[in-house]
Amino acid sequence: xxxxxxxxxxxxxxxxxxxxxxxxxxxxxxxxxxxxxxxxxxxxxxxxxxxxxxxxxxxxxxxxxxxxxxxxxxxxxxxxxxxxxxxxxxxxxxxxxxxxxxxxxxxxxxxxxxxxxxxxxxxxxxxxxxxxxxxxxxxxxxxxxxxxxxxxxxxxxxxxxxxxxxxxxxxxxxxxxxxxxxxxxxxxxxxxxxxxxxxxxxxxxxxxxxxxxxxxxxxxxxxxxxxxxxxx
Numbered sequence: 001x002x003x004x005x006x007x008x009x010x011x012x013x014x015x016x017x018x019x020x021x022x023x024x025x026x027x028x029x030x031x032x033x034x035x036x037x038x039x040x041x042x043x044x045x046x047x048x049x050x051x052x053x054x055x056x057x058x059x060x061x062x063x064x065x066x067x068x069x070x071x072x073x074x075x076x077x078x079x080x081x082x083x084x085x086x087x088x089x090x091x092x093x094x095x096x097x098x099x100x101x102x103x104x105x106x107x108x109x110x111x112x113x114x115x116x117x118x119x120x121x122x123x124x125x126x127x128x129x130x131x132x133x134x135x136x137x138x139x140x141x142x143x144x145x146x147x148x149x150x151x152x153x154x155x156x157x158x159x160x161x162x163x164x165x166x167x168x169x170x171x172x173x174x175x176x177x178x179x180x181x182x183x184x185x186x187x188x189x190x191x192x193x194x195x196x197x198x199x200x201x202x203x204x205x206x207x208x209x210x211x212x213x214x215x216x217x218x219x220x221x222x223x224x225x226x227x228x229x230x231x232x
Contacts, residue, residue, distance in 0.1 A: 036114065037071040040064060041079050045101065045124070049088035054131040056167040056203060059124050063101055068116040081107040082117065086124055096127045129167035137161050137176045138197055138212055144185025146218050152184065154217040162197065162212075166204035174204070182214055190217045 043065045047055065063084045067074045083104040091097055100123045109115070140157055162177065179195045192215045199206055 036068050037074060039067040039074045043079060043082060043084045046083065046085040047088060048085055052131060053088065053091060053094070053128040054167050054203065055088070055126050056129045056170065057125070057127040059126065060121070064120040066118045066120070069112060069114050073112045074115065077109045077112065078107060081105065081109040084119055086126065088126065088128065091128055094129050096125060098123050099126050129169060131165060132168045132171050133163055133165045133207075134171050135161045136164050136174055138179065139176055140179045140195070140212075140214050141181050142184050143181050144183050146184060147186050147188040149221050150188045150218050151221050152216055153219050156215050158213045158215070163207040164204050165207060166201070170201060170203055174201075177206075179212060179214070184216070187216070187218050190219075192216075
């Protein structure tokens with residue numbers, strides 16, 4: 001058979017052959033899709049942002065990850081290798097935005113085919129405000145009283161102020177931080193103690209060390225001698 005006859009042979013009834021090949025491919029794809037398995041798990045939601053703006057509203061801190069692929073492959077993927085995140089870096093003004101949840105693969109999730117990844121929810125509503133820093137004073141919280149015949153004559157903390165960062169509405173609503181309770185009950189001598197600073201606002205971050213050192217001076221109560229006490 002020469003080349004001309006061969007070419008005529010393979011192009012004979014070519015529309016039927018093309019349709020048959022296409023049908024075979026479609027059937028193969030549908031069969032493969034029907035044999036794929038699905039795996040679900042929860043993953044933490046990470047925030048990627050610039051240094052100028054910060055979220056001020058509470059939102060979900062985890063999302064649902066759906067993996068669809070061959071069972072022999074998707075169950076070999078470590079959950080930590082599917083990273084869910086929202087990217088706030090492009091937002092340059094205060095406001096509320098619908099931010100899509102994105103997926104990044106690493107490690108054991110790379111090179112897996114077929115692999116379909118979906119996430120629920122697909123977007124998060126985020127309100128952003130400008131991030132600012134302020135120096136905030138700290139006040140110690142004391143409970144109890146010194147031992148009998150002793151008194152607290154002086155006290156001070158180190159440092160007296162801490163630097164905090166957060167959204168401007170939250171930062172300007174804070175007048176001071178307080179410490180965890182310092183127990184004074186029954187003490188009869190001068191003491192120093194390291195104590196944590198209380199911060200109940202998750203949107204505000206205290207920079208550096210989140211503790212202070214409390215110094216309390218406790219001395220015997222001074223009494224002026226009376227005639228009865230001196231026996232005169």
